[in-house]
Amino acid sequence: MDAEAEEFAQFVEVRERALQRSAWLLTGDWALAEDLVQTALARSWPRWGRIRRRDDPEIYVRRVMVNTWATWSRRRWRGERASGTVPDSAAPGDVAADLAVRIAVRTALASLTSRQRAVLVLRVFDDLSEAQVAQVLDCAPGTVKSTMSRALARLREDPRLAELLEQEAR
Amino acid sequence: MSTRELRDLLEAAAGQPPHRISAAAVRRRAARRRMTGYVFAAAAAVLLAGAGIAVASRTGIPGPASGPRPPAGAPRYYVQQAFTPAPPARTVVRATATGAVTAAVRCPWGQAQPASGQIAAASHQTFFMVCQRVVRNGRRLVLTGSRIYSFRLSGAGRPRGYILVRGGALNGLNASGLAAAANGTEIAVTAQPVTAAQDSPLTPSIIVISTRTGARAVWPGRPAVPGKMSYTPGSLSLTADGRELMYIAYPRCIRGRCTPTGNGQEIRALRPAAQGGQQGSSQLVARQAALARLPSSYLDGAIVSPTGASVNVVLVNSPGQGPTSVSVVRISAATGRPARLLYRVVTGNGFSFQFFSSDPSGRYLMLDTGPSSAAVNGLIYHRKLIRLTPAAGGNVSYETW
Numbered sequence: 001m002d003a004e005a006e007e008f009a010q011f012v013e014v015r016e017r018a019l020q021r022s023a024w025l026l027t028g029d030w031a032l033a034e035d036l037v038q039t040a041l042a043r044s045w046p047r048w049g050r051i052r053r054r055d056d057p058e059i060y061v062r063r064v065m066v067n068t069w070a071t072w073s074r075r076r077w078r079g080e081r082a083s084g085t086v087p088d089s090a091a092p093g094d095v096a097a098d099l100a101v102r103i104a105v106r107t108a109l110a111s112l113t114s115r116q117r118a119v120l121v122l123r124v125f126d127d128l129s130e131a132q133v134a135q136v137l138d139c140a141p142g143t144v145k146s147t148m149s150r151a152l153a154r155l156r157e158d159p160r161l162a163e164l165l166e167q168e169a170r
Numbered sequence: 171m172s173t174r175e176l177r178d179l180l181e182a183a184a185g186q187p188p189h190r191i192s193a194a195a196v197r198r199r200a201a202r203r204r205m206t207g208y209v210f211a212a213a214a215a216v217l218l219a220g221a222g223i224a225v226a227s228r229t230g231i232p233g234p235a236s237g238p239r240p241p242a243g244a245p246r247y248y249v250q251q252a253f254t255p256a257p258p259a260r261t262v263v264r265a266t267a268t269g270a271v272t273a274a275v276r277c278p279w280g281q282a283q284p285a286s287g288q289i290a291a292a293s294h295q296t297f298f299m300v301c302q303r304v305v306r307n308g309r310r311l312v313l314t315g316s317r318i319y320s321f322r323l324s325g326a327g328r329p330r331g332y333i334l335v336r337g338g339a340l341n342g343l344n345a346s347g348l349a350a351a352a353n354g355t356e357i358a359v360t361a362q363p364v365t366a367a368q369d370s371p372l373t374p375s376i377i378v379i380s381t382r383t384g385a386r387a388v389w390p391g392r393p394a395v396p397g398k399m400s401y402t403p404g405s406l407s408l409t410a411d412g413r414e415l416m417y418i419a420y421p422r423c424i425r426g427r428c429t430p431t432g433n434g435q436e437i438r439a440l441r442p443a444a445q446g447g448q449q450g451s452s453q454l455v456a457r458q459a460a461l462a463r464l465p466s467s468y469l470d471g472a473i474v475s476p477t478g479a480s481v482n483v484v485l486v487n488s489p490g491q492g493p494t495s496v497s498v499v500r501i502s503a504a505t506g507r508p509a510r511l512l513y514r515v516v517t518g519n520g521f522s523f524q525f526f527s528s529d530p531s532g533r534y535l536m537l538d539t540g541p542s543s544a545a546v547n548g549l550i551y552h553r554k555l556i557r558l559t560p561a562a563g564g565n566v567s568y569e570t571w
Contacts, residue, residue, distance in 0.1 A: 009193035020187035025180060029562075030188055031544075038191055042200040098185065105183035107253065110565075124173050125180045156171050165175055 008048050012041060015058060018126070019065065025121045026069050026114075028106040036072070040065035062126070063136045066118045073114045104160040111158070116151035123148055238556050240266050240549055244534045247327040248558070248571035249275060249289050249297055261289070261299075263327050266571070269559025272327030277301035279317055279334075287568040290350035290357065293530045295323040297570070298335065298357050300345045313364050316340040318348070318357065318379070337384030346374055349406035349415070352476055352530035355381055356412025356443060360403050362391065371424050373402045378415060378443045387446035396425035401436070403449060410476035410530065415443035416455065416503075418472050434458060435469040437481060439503070455481060456506035461499065464489055470496075471526030473535070479503055482512065482535060484526045494521045496539045498550060513550045517541045524563055527570040536570065538563040 016037060023033035044051060044061050051057045109117050115137070122133045123144070130148075134141045155161055244266050252260045261275040261284040277283055279301050288300035298320050304311045318338030321329040335357065343361040350357045360374040373391035380386075394400035401419035408415055419436045421428075438452040458469050462485050471484040480500050488494045498512040512535065522545035524538035535550040536558070545563030548555035560566065 005193075005197075008197075012191060012193040012196060016191040017187055020191065021184040024184050024187070029543075034187065034189055034191065038196055038199055041191070041193075041196040042203055045197055045200040046204070098182075101179065102183045102185065105179055111254065120176075121180070124177050125184070127177075152171070152173070152176070155176065161171065161179065164179065165171060 004049055004052065007052055008045060011057060011061075015061075016041075019061065022062070022121050022126055023065060023069075025105075025109060025125055026066070026117060028110060036065060036069055039068050043068070056132075059128075059132060059135055062122065062128075063138070066122075066136060069118070070114055101164060104158075104164055108155055108158045108161050112151050112154060116147055116154070119144055119147045120151045120155075238551075238554070240556050240558070241534075241551055244549060245291075245295060245529050245571040247272065247295060247323050248536070248569050249291075250566060251284070251286055251289070251568040252560075252565055253567050263323060263329065264559060265327055266558070273329055275299070275321070275329050277317075278319060278332040279303065281305070282317065285316065285345060287525065288345060288348040288359075289568065289570055290348045291527075291530055291570045292320075292350045292354035293352045295571075296354055297321055297323070297329075298348060298350045298354075300340075300348050300359070302345070313344050315364065316343055316345040316361070318345075318359065320354070320381070335379065335381050335384075337379040337381070337386055340377075347404055347406050349408050351408040351412030352410035353412065356408055357381060358406045358408055358415050358443065360406060371396075371400075373400055373422070373449070376403050376406070376415070376417070376440070376449065378412075378440075378446075380444065385444075387444050389440065389447055389449045389452075391449070394422060394424045397423075397428055399423055399428040399434070401449070403438075405472050405526075407473040407528075408443065409474055409478040413442050413444070414474065414478045415440040416472060416474035416478075416481055417452075418469055419449075419452075437469065437472050437483065437501075437506075439474075454506075455503055456483075456501055460506060461485055461501065461508060462487060470523045473526065473528045473532070474503065475532045476530070480509060482526075482528070482532075484523065484537070484539075486521060486523065488521070493518055496521055496523065498526070498535065498537060511553070513537065513553055513555060515540060515555070522564065524566060525568045527568070529571050534571065538566055538569070 019037045020033050023036045024030060027033050027036060040061055043064050051060045054060060118137060119133060122128045122136055130141045130144045133144045246266055247263050248266060250262055250264055254260050262271045263273045263275060264271055275284055282301040282303040285300040285302045290298045298318055300316050300318055302316050303314050305314055318335045319332050320335050321332045324330045340361055342364055344364045345359050345361045347360040356378055358376060358378045360376055362372060362374045371394040373394060375391040376389040378387045399421045402422050403417045404420055405418040416437060416439050419438050421434045435458040437455040439455050440452045464487060466489060467485060467487045469483055470486050473482045481503055483499050483501055485497045485499055493516045495514060495516045497514040499508045500510040500512055501507060502509050518541050520542035522540055522542045527536045537550055538545060538547045540546045540563060546555060546557060546561060547563035547566045548557045
């Protein structure tokens with residue numbers, strides 16, 4: 001295996017879970033999140049020679065991921081998505097509570113525009129700086145700031161999230 | 171809410187991905203993408219060379235949906251309600267052919283919102299809808315009343331001529347279900363006083379309203395007796411002339427051990443619908459036990475045909491061990507026996523059911539069901555579900571046309 005392929009394999013090995021979790025927050029669906037990350041990585045792989053020379057290849061991959069998701073969101077029809085997995089399987093822990101959090105967060109994120117959601121996930125969940133988010137989204141840092149503020153204001157109005165936080169505080 | 175609290179919530183919600191992604195799989199996918207690109211490029215070149223500019227211009231338009239399209243006879247537009255983080259549900263009109271949103275539906279009554287799942291279709295793309303007025307009392311939202319409005323869709327799919335239905339001002343009542351006759355002369359609604367608590371022992375009343383005169387026929391709800399099974403009406407539907415009303419009676423036991431035990435849903439008919447009386451005097455059409463193979467099965471929706479000769483029923487077969495299935499079965503209203511299977515889907519270990527609705531002709535049935543994590547939204551046609559937009563059924567709370 002040449003150095004390029006080895007480095008790519010290492011990157012995928014180390015970062016795929018984090019990318020999938022961010023993708024879930026964007027899409028709200030694990031099958032779609034997996035597909036999104038695979039697509040972003042598959043689009044990045046042919047250019048990996050150039051990408052690896054950058055300071056942070058992950059920024060490039062995230063940019064591809066967010067742009068791909070924006071394209072998918074604009075489509076009217078997303079077609080049937082087959083899944084080989086059994087939909088319900090036994091899970092450890094308090095499934096109902098986990099599910100309640102998941103549904104509340106997914107619904108709250110769905111109320112944001114795709115741009116607001118991307119900014120929120122990159123800034124809050126992935127902990128990127130405003131400059132890095134601006135680089136991913138190809139916009140000015142000021143735009144990131146204002147979009148983030150609008151997204152937060154919207155989420156603060158969400159009664160289900162407020163209720164969850166209240167429960168956590170108790 | 172601080173960003174730290176939000177981060178914790180996002181962390182908790184995201185959980186862990188169910189599968190891992192390997193570099194080898196990604197490289198294989200990239201290779202497939204490249205190959206597909208070559209094939210498409212070659213095909214486009216052949217088409218361009220062979221068919222000239224006309225074909226070239228057609229190939230230049232991005233193709234819309236894959237998969238079968240809704241049949242030509244289906245209504246042009248449908249009204250849809252989507253899940254939103256907090257009430258009210260967002261209500262829009264969509265074009266059947268493209269799935270495009272053509273307009274939003276609003277209540278012409280100050281501070282009122284369309285109630286979730288309470289929209290009923292009559293002929294010529296006329297709709298009836300329950301609007302509920304909710305006021306904020308401290309941190310709680312309090313319902314103060316309901317009104318029933320009608321509107322029509324224009325040729326461009328926009329709501330026109332909102333009218334308060336005669337007899338449709340349900341002051342002090344909380345409506346929970348709505349049905350309309352295809353000719354629009356009668357509508358039926360289930361309702362309870364707004365003061366009734368959610369766990370109130372009172373069952374909802376069935377009210378049939380003549381939209382011409384505003385006259386009401388009422389089958390009042392009764393308080394449930396502890397230890398005795400009571401029945402809550404739901405899933406109302408009317409025949410085309412509004413003379414017969416069909417509903418599912420859902421059993422409810424408020425305290426102790428009730429008899430008879432089991433699921434025991436019943437499909438019942440009120441004939442004629444415009445008279446009023448006791449809910450118990452309705453006629454039994456079919457029992458869950460007679461339609462479903464297993465005691466763990468249940469009825470999740472029923473719509474009477476325009477003539478009243480048959481009823482289309484959603485049956486969920488949930489054996490506990492083994493795959494669950496959701497079936498839509500046509501039963502005879504005279505005998506209560508299954509006559510025809512319209513659609514069936516095996517949903518694995520779990521299932522999702524959002525709604526079952528019909529157009530006024532009874533030919534085009536809408537269903538939102540499927541595996542619990544991948545419900546689909548569509549139209550039943552020749553034992554298949556033709557997807558409607560959005561295809562992901564989990565996002566849709568109700569649709570009708």
